[in-house]
Amino acid sequence: MTGLRVLNLVTNAQSQFFRAQVAELERRGVEMTTLSVPGENHSQSVDAGTEGSRSVWDYARFYPSVLSQSLGGYDLVHANYGLTAPMAIAQPRLPVVLSLWGSDLMGRYGPVTKRLAPLCDAVVVMSQGMADVYGGDCRVIPHGVDLDMFEPMDRDGAREEVGWPTDERIVLFPYPPKREVKNHPRARAIVDRVAARLDLPVSMRTATDIPHERMSYYLNAADALLLTSHREGSPNTVKEALACNLPVVATDVGDVARRLDGVEPSTVSDDDDELVTGLAEILRSGDRSNGREHATEIGVERMGARLLSVYESVATS
Structure with missing residues (x-):
């Protein structure tokens, strides 16, 4: 199945592994649109998906743009990080894939994530340990590494x-x-x-x-x-x-x-x-x-193939 259109919801669009994920799926022919939660993310690492200094209001005002964009002919919503799950679930039309990044499951908002995740059509976690913490049906797909960028040198x-x-x-x-x-x-x-x-x-x-x-x-x-x-x-x-x-x-x-x-x-x-x-x-x-x-x-290519398989199963179910 090719030509999928995916609406990404994310707390930190500058996260390196998220950017690599988008690039690899686009290389595989998936059309990706990304919406970021408004407000400042003051987490101390661009690889963190944490909520930073955002308020409840920031997440509340995110929903209208999610709802409006979800009517634009997409095949599914991919909620990246647990705090984007409420907005993804609340749009009434599209199936939802939820990717958990770690602190959203094992940190302070873990109980909320565990309640919302079963409402999604597919849940992706990064490790078996996370799968054990979640305790529900999920796919283990670690974030991939660009093996051409990261290689041995003198x-x-x-x-x-x-x-x-x-x-x-x-x-x-x-x-x-x-x-x-x-x-x-x-x-x-x-x-x-x-x-x-x-x-x-x-x-x-x-x-x-x-x-x-x-x-x-x-x-x-x-x-x-x-x-x-x-x-x-x-x-x-x-x-x-x-x-x-x-x-x-x-x-x-x-x-x-x-x-x-x-x-x-x-x-x-x-x-x-x-x-x-x-x-x-x-x-x-x-x-x-x-x-x-x-x-x-752990190559980014394998990650992309496995995520695409999840997309296809959700979009055709």
Whole structure:
């Protein structure tokens, strides 16, 4: 089935994985129109789908534009992030696909999301862990990674590109330190313990507000990615690290353990001692991982094919 017309509802149209999703589906012949919730989204990452500083009024005044646009000959509405579900469900004509991004299911609005999601025609989550939290009928489709953009390159060349020194071991913490859910203090403590253990210069750096097309340089310039989040759905930074053969040390959140299954070197644990040991061993050896070998199933092409299958099943039911 080709020529589908889809009306996207989204809280953050600048989210990199949302933009990649739209681009891939358009490449497959789907006509995509996007409506964003009005008001300011002051979340601290463009990859976050959080409600930011928007008010209930912002969401209420979003509905008239959704209703008006839904009469424009579309085949379905794709509600991206749980807070767009009420507006999608309230339009009376089109079937609804709801994609959950993580915090909309596992954060403060999780109970609301769980009540509304069964009213949609199809629900998509990013990981099996999210599916378990949701507990209803859903499809697990992780956000995809552009494997042409994210690929291995020479470490020293990448460091020259981003301006990092070549004489130290660098741990990349890829989030703003103020995002509490990412737990920067725990990451800082782990790196400090590793630095005290190794007879090597060790530093931790962040890479925020970086154009997405340049993130591959930072992932290739680092010696390890460290993720210490309290919770995640299916973090794209881990998948992008795999595509670049960057070793990952992470807490056991979302689908991280599944993504790192068979990837060496890597460490997944909720125990700080194990995280410290794993990171120290990676920095001591300086080895890259075999993550690229495990990246095929997280490519943006596979994501697009699976989402298109959902669209077709909903549009023809």
